[in-house]
Amino acid sequence: MRFKVFSALAALTIAAGLLVPSGAAAETGSVIRPVRQCAALVGDYPIPGTAAHVTAAKVVPAANGEPEYCEVLGKVDREVGFQLKLPVSTYSGRYLQYGCGGTCGMIFPTAFPACGGSHGGDMAVAATDDGHVGDGLGGEWGATDQAARDDWFFRAPHVVSLAAKRLLETYYGAPPKHSYFDGCSTGGREGLLLAQRYPTDFDGIIAAAPVNYLSPLTVSSTWLARANQDESGGSVLTSAKLPVLHQAVLAACDPLDGLADGQLEDPRACRFDPVSVQCAEGTDGPECLTGAQVETARKIYDGPADAQGRRLYPGGLSRGSELAWDGWIVPVPGAGGAFIEQLANAQLKHLGYPIGTPHSSVAEFEFTVAELNRLTPEGVRGNAMSLDLDRFRRAGGKLILWHGWSDNGVPPAATLDYYQRLSDRAGQRQVRDWARLFMVPSMYHCAGGEGLTSLNPFRELVGWVEQGKAPDRLVAEGRDAQNNLLRTRPVYPYPVRAKYDGTGSIDDASNFGPDRPQSPPRDAVQWAGSYLHRLPGPVAP
Secondary structure, eight states: OOOOOOOHHHHHHHHTTOOOOOSOOOOOSSOOOOSSOGGGGOEEEEETTEEEEEEEEEEEOOBTTBOOEEEEEEEETTTEEEEEEEESSOOOSEEEEEOOOTTOOSOOOOOOOOSSOTTSOOEEEEEEOTTSOOOSSOOGGGSSOHHHHHIIIIIHHHHHHHHHHHHHHHHHSSOOSEEEEEEETHHHHHHHHHHHHOTTSOSEEEEESOOOSHHHHHHHHHHHHHHTBOTTSOBSSOGGGHHHHHHHHHHHHGGGGTOOSSSOSOGGGOOOOGGGGBOSTTOOOTTSBOHHHHHHHHHHHHOOBOTTOOBSSSOOOOTTOGGGGBTTTBOOTTSSSOHHHHHHHHIIIIISSOTTSOOOOTTTOOOSHHHHHHTHHHHHHHOOOOOOOHHHHHTTOEEEEEEETTOSSSOTHHHHHHHHHHHHHHOTTGGGGTEEEEEETTBOSSSOBSSOOBOOOHHHHHHHHHHOOOOOOEEEEEEOTTOOEEEEEEEOBTTOEEEEOSSSOTTOGGGEEEEOOSSOOOOOOOOTTGGGGGOOOOOOO
């Protein structure tokens, strides 16, 4: 299945990770009824350090599988917009807050999880625009406004959680029994940021494909965009050449994990060099890559480095991710250019450098350690790279990290680097008591892929928080464009991999078991931004 980004809105919906949590989770208790009318919620609410203002509240009838709920719209000072959905007759004490995607700027549609309610809605759900209005791609709103930047960098998810819990207590007569956060991409960054800086806001957090290395990712995104540009700014690679490259990778590396199934269990074992499919000197053709295209692919796999070879990010995109480059790195006609270039320019032109200092662009950026460091003063405000999650752990918090191996926007090397460093600090065995990482073969950024296209660990997170049952196995799904189920595959806590037992369909998760590595992983990378793990970010209401 090919995955293209046809519009910014579609891309950001995927990036936000707003997949509908499914499956029955543990019951948290009997139904809790409202103690006041929905419309009576309109008004002002002081919360620690600021105030929330409900501007509208109305009852929405049950429809399309959703329960009857009270829809609350409002803002937290200054301009942090939020939507909160409060079930009228199915609520049982849980609260779920979703993250956003890209540079946010809108309230993404929220779904009620199916966790036992009569209409599949036993918890309240909320989302925020992170304090500004935009299309999720640009950053003009923060060019000269530090407060707006800080809302997006770190403040908005926290103050919305405070406002939502205050409104839950007002509407139902009691605060939520358990609170959860679920986000991918920027939402994944928000999840880690909340665990690090606001460790008592949520009992359980899902942080998927997190952009927690925010300022270094700007360098990575700029590198990926520039790697595919010729001297005139045109695209070196074309959509038509991506299947050629991808099939060559599979031919060389698919069998390495012991099963030829169209996906790479761990792409790092693949040493494929695209020169093997290079056209004859001075020629071009539909079944080969030009010399320039070979060099572009190599740069994309390698990731950013300076002239001396020093890494400016933990790694590049994985082998096996080639089809996902379409739309993200290789522009789709009529879509406004490559998606990753638009996101990189939003940072470089408007958000990445301190206000009043010289900014840059994809076209102008210099790949040097000095330029990486010049992004640090603002970067530490939005990065979520701290390894100190002790307060989150002591509060009983549970964290599920997951990332697609074929992510086309956030190279998975950074998540592996972070989890290794977190494990080294907390202890390889001890960290599994409260934080686990799941790596999904062939999955793109938050969703989509050639084999596996979705993972939803929400039910397992609820079971971990409320019943103490740590997730030892998740099941990823692969679906086609018509939503037909084509494959299921278990995903085990990293570094355990799925191994075929030799019988039955390779598209059935029941025919796989865990394969534990003989030695522990060593995924921490020595790169120019390693010092960022030691820099604390701001904590403010």
